[in-house]
Amino acid sequence: MRLRLVRENTSIDFFSRGRIWLGLSAIAMVIAFASFLIQGLNFGIDFQGGTSIRTDSSQPVDIAEYRAVLDPLDLGDVSIVSVDDPLFDDDQYVTLVRVQAQDGDERIASETIEAIQSALRTIDPGMTFPSIESVGPKVSGELIQTAILAVALAVVAILLYIWLRFEWQFAVGAVLALTHDVILTIGIFSELQIKFDLAIIAALLTIVGYSINDTVIVFDRVRENLRKYKQKPLKEVLNISINETLSRTLMTSVTTMLALLALFILGGDVIRGFVFAMMWGVLIGTYSSIFVASAFLLVLGVKRDWSKKDPSAGTRYGHIDT
Structure with a gap:
């Protein structure tokens, strides 16, 4: 059935x-x-501009835990994405932390970046930050x-x-x-x-x-x-x-x-x-x-026979009340 x-x-x-x-x-x-x-x-960071911070840790990524330590910093829109790559080592866990532009600036202040790094190191003291990139309003x-x-x-x-x-x-x-x-x-x-x-x-x-x-x-x-x-x-x-x-x-x-x-x-x-x-x-x-x-x-309206040319095709049933 x-x-x-x-x-x-x-x-x-x-x-x-x-x-x-x-x-x-x-x-x-x-x-x-x-x-x-x-x-x-x-608009999210993609359209608003902001800073992307790459993290490298030896501990498995828990996005909820990352977000919990960053929330007290009041950074606005924060996106945290875990990155997987077959070339990574077995104990290598990478994330991209994207933070929206602060007060219209193209990139966030160095003090804010240091605060983010300090907060994330409470999860893993050995965490490193291989790259920090900014996306400006023009991009x-x-x-x-x-x-x-x-x-x-x-x-x-x-x-x-x-x-x-x-x-x-x-x-x-x-x-x-x-x-x-x-x-x-x-x-x-x-x-x-x-x-x-x-x-x-x-x-x-x-x-x-x-x-x-x-x-x-x-x-x-x-x-x-x-x-x-x-x-x-x-x-x-x-x-x-x-x-x-x-x-x-x-x-x-x-x-x-x-x-x-x-x-x-x-x-x-x-x-x-x-x-x-x-x-x-x-x-x-x-x-x-x-x-x-x-x-x-x-x-x-539409015509009924596509094999014949009809000068009134497309209007034959246009008068029908919907």
């Missing part, structure tokens, strides 16, 4: 309240954009620009891919859904003031890939059913296609969410922001592939 999250042959009308779903999405995007303009993002600004460019290029590449594989109406619907996902993800990070760093950019790119995968599955079934049901209205074909792929969509989302939930609970502070972004992205991506991308496709 196969596990199913929804019963077979569902007949849910996803577009009976299509305007309401699009309206709620539009309101959520406006709130997210307003939060971004008013509060901004809580951080370049990272922000590169991150924005990476997300934009990913969306453009997906637009071209969908356009070539399907039709321009499918491409526009998919990209609008992706834009919806990215804006709402940035908005939730702005609203909750969760640390935003390069790991979150990686999560955004992963969310884009996850969301478009769901959307392509639905669109592929739509294209098949447009050829199969030549006389049915586009709205009905879209409902049939989404219902047919609903079990697969929910199964993928739930299994992914279970894995992410385990990482969120057990993974620790280092990856918690990344995992939260992924969890939010799975929820929003599943919603947008069903309600946003398909709703825009219904508004734009």
